[in-house]
Amino acid sequence: MLYFIGLGLGDAKDITVKGLEIVKQCSRVYLEAYTSILTVGKDALEEYYGRELILADRDMVEQEADEILRGADISDVAFLVVGDPFGATTHSDLVLRAVNAGIQYRVIHNASIMNAVGCCGLQLYNFGETVSIVFWTDTWRPESFYDKIKKNRDLGMHTLCLLDIKVKEQSMENLMRGRKVYEPPRYMTVSQASGQLLEIVNNRRNRGDDLAISEETICVGLARVGAEDQAIRAGTLSQLATCDLGGPLHSLIVTGNLHPLEVDMLRLSAVTADALQGLRAADSSTYTS
Amino acid sequence: MLYFIGLGLGDAKDITVKGLEIVKQCSRVYLEAYTSILTVGKDALEEYYGRELILADRDMVEQEADEILRGADISDVAFLVVGDPFGATTHSDLVLRAVNAGIQYRVIHNASIMNAVGCCGLQLYNFGETVSIVFWTDTWRPESFYDKIKKNRDLGMHTLCLLDIKVKEQSMENLMRGRKVYEPPRYMTVSQASGQLLEIVNNRRNRGDDLAISEETICVGLARVGAEDQAIRAGTLSQLATCDLGGPLHSLIVTGNLHPLEVDMLRLSAVTADALQGLRAADSSTYTS
Structure with a gap:
């Protein structure tokens, strides 16, 4: 077996x-x-x-x-x-x-990360297609994940973004020389992923596109989900771009329509006290005992 | 704590x-x-x-x-x-x-069922919004889950359908008389869920709607996922409507676009040898050793 x-x-x-x-x-x-x-x-x-x-x-x-x-x-x-x-x-x-x-x-x-992300308080059945965000290079800067996030947001759905992992990668030189020498592993951070997304937002804005995401879109950064020192931070995309969540692995969620109960849960891990202001919370009297 | x-x-x-x-x-x-x-x-x-x-x-x-x-x-x-x-x-x-x-x-x-369904061979990141299928009654026959499945299929995504559970339900009479007498628990089967979906397909066809699903749509029925006696059956929606998967809990997946590797995996649990015929499989030489 x-x-x-x-x-x-x-x-x-x-x-x-x-x-x-x-x-x-x-x-x-x-x-x-x-x-x-x-x-x-x-x-x-x-x-x-x-x-x-x-x-x-x-x-x-x-x-x-x-x-x-x-x-x-x-x-x-x-x-x-x-x-x-x-x-x-x-x-x-x-x-x-x-x-x-x-x-x-x-x-x-x-x-797995596919179901454990529910711990941030967003409802799993409100997630659309999961996307992967890859490390950009000088010459390869794909934006296709943005379009998938846009499709999800158009339907009001959240998007789980799995962030790139580079393990046992060879430099171009070592690859060409056939040397089995590997680069140190790299794990994309929430900050890096948010930065790439912000660049795409800028590119699309300059092209005059209808924007699906902006600097103010509420996102959730997650690190080491399930571990003792897991970290969850909810805030705007701009805020997460400067947020340090520590060691790997990181994941990023771009939210869609937020249910008031989801907003209440996200407030528990807000980057700043006012990060989620303006969002409608559930009737707070529900939770006072 | x-x-x-x-x-x-x-x-x-x-x-x-x-x-x-x-x-x-x-x-x-x-x-x-x-x-x-x-x-x-x-x-x-x-x-x-x-x-x-x-x-x-x-x-x-x-x-x-x-x-x-x-x-x-x-x-x-x-x-x-x-x-x-x-x-x-x-x-x-x-x-x-x-x-x-x-x-x-x-x-x-x-x-949870939200990630364990991956065992059928469909890729989790190709799933769209999860839907719930509720037991119809004589007077309450909601069709909204069909429209969500349609949205997912329009994007090529699979849909996980969670099937209704009725536990500690009271009959109308007991409810009105305030008697805490409960009906036996009921768990919707793949066959029942498929039957309800087929009825909606018929209703929509009679209305002249553009059909998102038909009797021939490939679906996957899952029962007792993770248990020793779990059952997985892939076939057309019509086939699953007459398929007995045994005791609870059941779930149903309506597939979207199928990757050849997904087709290969579904063949392992096909209802009949020809249930998935016509679907493109991955290059079979890949798996011969």
Whole structure:
């Protein structure tokens, strides 16, 4: 059996009891290490699980899938994924390879950023399409995520923006010389993502476009969701562009229409006392006891 | 501290290790019991956790919130929620009451249907707004969810449809006589939801509307996601209307544009061998080893 086991979002203890039992009993345990990170490292997981973990980077999952599947028809192999195995990134390719090879698989679910963002108080069923915001370079500055956010906002929906992760990237020079030397990992911050969005807003304004977003649009920055030191800040897009939420991972939400109860929840994490002024809150008498 | 702890979707062991440790140490433990169910009952949870659970139905959470919060400023109280505490249903009201009363709170996340549906192979970031399908009565047959599905499909997005749950409902007679006698719980099936959708398709066709959905639209029925006996069936809306997926809870997905890799995954759970014929699959050579 090939087990896909979600690790949740915080630390070693965010695995489910069922997941932990399976990890302890599998013959080999892989840790998918290229689409997300926990706030603790591989060593902490190995110590807590009492198991050696084999790091599975993108190359390995894509090029050495047979090695991961080896023997999974007669013994148990675990493939650990931060968040949920079918969260922001799916592992359909590995599932299909397993099924094609006659190997059964099972999924042990866990929280992922796709549902845990609900903790900021915005209702999950009011989210539209999720978008990814990638690091711009000097020559590659895609704006397509802005258009998706616009479509969501036109329907009144919130947009969860997943922020870029660069792990095991090679510099152009090292790539051309075939040197397996990697750059330090980079994780996009809420501030960087907001800055890129503000640039697009400016570009569109200069083109005379109908603006879907402005400097004043209410957004929510989230960092290390599910960890002890998680941070949530609600404010205008301009405010978030100068907001430091600390270490990775970060996510950004661009809000759509806000329900009064959502406004009340966002006030709990407002950047400044007046950041959300002018928004209609729920009848405050509801919550006084 | 007031802890909101997600229980995940399957059985007692789907709680996280962190969540279980907190449950064992809290002075009182409530179980929210009106928006979802596990495949195991309260007794099984109590036995596994080694703790007595206080059932918190909707009346209690809405009218006796102070009792739930009592003492949470000086001791620890846990509020258990099937799935994630901020999944399909949020508990913002209880959070706000706690904060207003000077009580700190913390969320222990888990899988919810909102992210676990990814196990069927459809990519979570291609989902639009989530909708609820309610039980029709003789006199109340709302069609608004159809229009939301249409909006999603117009953008090429999938739609997760959460299906109605009727727990602790009173008959009109018992309600009028003030008798606290409750009807047996009812959980909408994929077949029932598909049937209601087909009726709306017919109504709209008779009105001459531009159809967003037809009998041939590819849908996915899911039952008991995350449990050992979970069932997933992909097929046309007509096929799902006659498909028996067994006990609760059920969910239905109306697909939008399908990526070839999504098609490959749906084939694994096709109602019939030819249910998904005509859809373009990914290059099958990708998965042969």
